[in-house]
Amino acid sequence: MNNDIIKLLNLEQFNLKIEKINIAKVKNILNCYITISKEDIACPVCGYSKCNIKDYRPKKIQHSISTNNPCFIIYNARRYKCTCCGNIFYERNPFSKTFDKTSTYTIVSVLNKLKSHTKTFTDVATDMFLSTTTVIKIFDQYVDFKRPPLPEVICFDEVYLSRKSNYKYAFVMADFINCKLLDIYYSRHKDRLSQYFYKIKASERNNVHYIVIDMWDTYRDLATIYFPKALIVVDSFHVIKHLNEAIISIRIKIMKKYDNKNDSLETNDIYYYMLKKFHYFFIKEYDDIYDGKIKIPKLKTKWHKDEIRKYLLSIDEDLKxxxxxxxRYREFSLTAKYDTCDNEFNELINEFQNSHLEEFRDFGLLIARWKPYIKNSFIRVNGKRLSNGPMEGINSRIKTIIKGANGFKNFYRFRNRVIYSINKDVPILGTPKK
Ligand SMILES: [Zn+2]
Structure with a gap:
């Protein structure tokens, strides 16, 4: 019987010696009355080993087990009186830290549940029959991520917080090789970040060999000032993103020439229809487009992607x-080698800069300006091409947490929450923070 209760309470791991145990259900609440067996215990003050039981003091400890009921351990805590020095003291409490009203098991369960980035504090509170305040308090007490030393390759990126927040974007820094978050800082403003980097010892900053950024001047400037030993690398996906924006704008301009201002796409001009319906042909990797027959409802037929592309590119010479x-640029960006890319790169820059299309001229200017940094993205470290790739997965998970977060009043907590649930190996503090 006792063993069954112990099992039910998930207390097997604590190796308890029980004197008395009872469960009572009052309304919906499980109360479990426990007295543990007497142990030989020495006085913590004088060390005298023969102490007498003085009395018992019940302690109510919240113990959230996975049942459909809130559960409490009513722990009949034994007090001793030392017959030598008169000191009065409690026995060792196996359920919780000395004066904690939440059981150790509950705390560990809360912290485990919070590892999931899709669960909010409130979700976990509801799961565990705790208040959100309690869950937050547990989190604040046991999780305090310390930034590890800066590694050889770091990625800079930002994440959008909210319109309402004082700082719309937070700065995110990750370890390229291990794909782990290094830190999140509440602002990506130049002066704020400057303060942040200034506080990191120069000797540590000098260990960084590569910094991957998007095409943002602030990051480049800061990297130049604070990381003089590092090469700056522009993430090639960001370059492609700009290129895609250029071609989207070109496609839309051409498409609009055929717009009959018709309410339904199906009855609009066929060129307009095709350019709109198959817009993704212009930005998606061609190999990634479905390789079977694709439905074209307006023509009541199905075409293979080869036919569709041929059709789309026959509409307008500029578009083709x-x-x-x-x-050509995309292919170059995928396959170029650092040592041999210069000729082709210069040719491409030239072509874009001298294009008769304004969008491409702008793109040409952009890649000319960032050329050395884009070239650095052809470097490989540990066989892996330098990029902000690790940020992608991280950022999408941060966004999930932001959606569930109730503002950013306590940014430090938000930062801990994000890093705790994404890195998975953030240590839980042995001694809770006060
Ligand atoms: Zn004593």
Whole structure:
């Protein structure tokens, strides 16, 4: 019987010696009355080993086990009186830290549940029959992430917080090689970040060999000032993103020439229809487009992607030219080698800069300006090409947490929450923070 209760309470791991145990259900609440067996215990003050039981003091400890009921341990805590020095003291409490009203088991369960980035504090509170305040308190007491030393390759990125927050974007820094978060800082403003980096010892900053950034001047400037030993690398996906924006704008301009201002796409001009319906042909990797027959409802037929592309590119010479130049850059970006890329790179910059399409001229200027940093993205470290790739998965998970977060009044907590649930190996403090 006792063993069954112990099992039910998930207390097997605590190796309890029980004197008395009872469960009572009052309304919906499980109360479990426990007295543990007497142990030989020495006085913590004088060390005298023969102490007498003085009395018992019940302690109510919240113990959230996975049942459909809130549960409490009513722990009949024994007090001793030392017959030598008169000191009065409690026996060792196996359920919780000395004066904690929440059991150790509950705390560990809460912290485990919070490892999931999709669960909010409130979700966990509801799961565990605790208040959100309690869950937050447990989190604050046991999780305090300390930034590890900066590794060889770091990624800089930002994440959008909210319109309402004082700082719209937070700065995110990750370890490229281990794909782990290094830190999150409440602002990506230049002066704020400057203060942040200034506080990191120069000797530590000098260990960084590569910094991957998007094409943002602030990051480049800060990297130059604070990381003089590091090469700056522009993430090639960001370059492609700009290129895609250029071709989207070109496609839309051309498409609009055929817009009959018709309410339904199906009855609009066929060129307009095709350019709109198959917009993704212009930005998606061609190999990734479905390789079977694709439905074209307006023509009541199905075509293979080869036919569709041929059709799309037959509509307008500018579009055809833009498409192939974009493809050339994309191919270059995927396959170029650091040591041999210069000729092709210069040619491409030239082509874009001298294009008759304004969007491509702008793109040409952009890649000319960032050329050395884009070139650095062809470098490989540990066989892996330098990029902000690790940030992608991290950022999407941060966004999930932001959706569930109730503002950013306590940014430090938000930071801990994000890093705790994404890195998975953040240590839980042995001694809770006060
Ligand atoms: Zn004593």
């Amino acid at each position: 030219y833009a498409y192939y130049l974009k493809e």
